[in-house]
Amino acid sequence: MIQFEDVQKVYSDGTQALNHFSLKINDGELMTLIGPSGCGKTTAMKMINRLKEPSSGKIYINDAPVEDYHIHELRWNIGYVLQEIALFPHMTIEENIAVVPEMKKWRQSSIRQRTAELLDMAGLDPSVYKQRKPSELSGGEQQRAGVIRALAADPDIILMDEPFSALDPISREQLQQDIRQIQQEIQKTIVFVTHDMDEALALGDRVCLMKEGQVVQVDTPQQLVLNPQTDFVKTFIGERKSPWQTAIDVIADRSGNHSITVAAYENSDFPQKGTYIIYDTADQFAGAVIDGQTVNTILTLENNMTLDQAAVKLQENRQSVYPVLKGSELIGTLTYSDIVAFLKHETARKDGVVRS
Numbered sequence: 001m002i003q004f005e006d007v008q009k010v011y012s013d014g015t016q017a018l019n020h021f022s023l024k025i026n027d028g029e030l031m032t033l034i035g036p037s038g039c040g041k042t043t044a045m046k047m048i049n050r051l052k053e054p055s056s057g058k059i060y061i062n063d064a065p066v067e068d069y070h071i072h073e074l075r076w077n078i079g080y081v082l083q084e085i086a087l088f089p090h091m092t093i094e095e096n097i098a099v100v101p102e103m104k105k106w107r108q109s110s111i112r113q114r115t116a117e118l119l120d121m122a123g124l125d126p127s128v129y130k131q132r133k134p135s136e137l138s139g140g141e142q143q144r145a146g147v148i149r150a151l152a153a154d155p156d157i158i159l160m161d162e163p164f165s166a167l168d169p170i171s172r173e174q175l176q177q178d179i180r181q182i183q184q185e186i187q188k189t190i191v192f193v194t195h196d197m198d199e200a201l202a203l204g205d206r207v208c209l210m211k212e213g214q215v216v217q218v219d220t221p222q223q224l225v226l227n228p229q230t231d232f233v234k235t236f237i238g239e240r241k242s243p244w245q246t247a248i249d250v251i252a253d254r255s256g257n258h259s260i261t262v263a264a265y266e267n268s269d270f271p272q273k274g275t276y277i278i279y280d281t282a283d284q285f286a287g288a289v290i291d292g293q294t295v296n297t298i299l300t301l302e303n304n305m306t307l308d309q310a311a312v313k314l315q316e317n318r319q320s321v322y323p324v325l326k327g328s329e330l331i332g333t334l335t336y337s338d339i340v341a342f343l344k345h346e347t348a349r350k351d352g353v354v355r356s
Contacts, residue, residue: 001027002048002157002189007057009043009213017043018054019213030183030190032204034197035236040213041193045159048191049078061157076104079150079158079188083165086146087134093119093145094130100153111152118148121185122178140171144178151186160192164199176202180304184327197237201225202247202304209233222250226345243346248310249303251342252324252332259323259333262286275321279330285323300325301334307342310334 002025009018017040025031033041046052047059050066059066066074087096094115101111116126122144134142143163150158160179164172176199183190194200200207201221208218217229225246228234259277260270270276272292280286288298299317301310303326314322314336322334 003060005058007054010055017213027189028187029205032192032200032207034194034200035210039210041210045191045193049075077155079155081146081150081160081163083162089134092131097149097152104153118151122148139167158188158190162193225250244308245306248305248324251338252334253338254332258321277323277333283330284328285325285330303331
């Protein structure tokens with residue numbers, strides 16, 4: 001867990017980068033920081049590994065002040081991915097990945113095994129890529145290698161500072177998918193700085209929208225889009241692309257109207273007409289029941305799908321309710337009614353009818 005408490009940062013020229021900044025980032029959470037240029041998002045992120053020091057206030061990692069950690073141990077336990085990638089050009093990809101594990105005196109056999117596992121996880125065949133130099137990789141492949149290097153020593157925290165902004169749209173979208181997939185597997189605490197609202201909403205478990213060094217709103221992507229708390233948030237969200245590019249995580253119904261617990265299913269404690277998605281006590285997807293009958297197969301949707309991608313799936317099937325999953329966790333359900341309601345809300349909001 002990372003916590004900022006009333007942090008301020010004032011530079012020697014009088015510029016105030018952070019102003020009474022307070023934020024809690026939970027273990028295993030991917031928090032995206034976004035806001036206008038100069039709002040302080042990169043400054044806040046760099047304070048976590050003490051690349052910048054606060055003028056006042058406190059920052060804690062696992063309830064201990066960051067200044068109580070030995071600086072090298074702190075940074076060894078925090079992976080860092082930059083826009084500039086910063087791979088060592090004279091080293092092979094395998095050697096780049098091994099830098100921090102070697103500093104931590106890992107065994108060479110363990111480093112080789114870890115390198116192969118991570119390359120494979122990122123879709124880079126170890127037999128092909130581990131002996132290549134950075135110059136022999138495309139921009140997207142180099143950035144994947146940069147992410148892998150940040151993960152190499154199995155840190156608890158990953159900091160990502162606009163890592164995909166210099167890439168072409170296709171590479172950027174693929175790497176966003178990679179990060180979502182990797183996060184589902186490793187469940188690290190990730191702080192991701194971006195200036196792209198769609199990226200922030202697609203990646204973040206929660207999104208922190210900043211302005212002039214302060215937190216304006218911290219919320220799930222769904223709540224940020226549907227319930228902006230200020231005119232600034234409305235304007236910032238309003239600059240996004242077509243609503244069809246919205247991740248269905250934002251649209252999913254989380255009310256539980258179309259889902260039941262395993263216990264309720266076993267006790268037949270639900271209406272015998274309609275479709276219901278079953279989940280267990282850990283919110284893990286456990287199947288479905290239609291008109292009282294168990295269904296062996298049902299189409300599921302990944303939470304990071306865009307609405308237009310999901311619409312293609314819906315057109316190919318005749319289900320009335322679709323479970324929306326993050327990994328194997330049921331985060332909500334999606335119906336045609338949910339989509340229509342969302343599109344009507346977006347149209348009204350853009351026309352200035354909806355006031356939240």
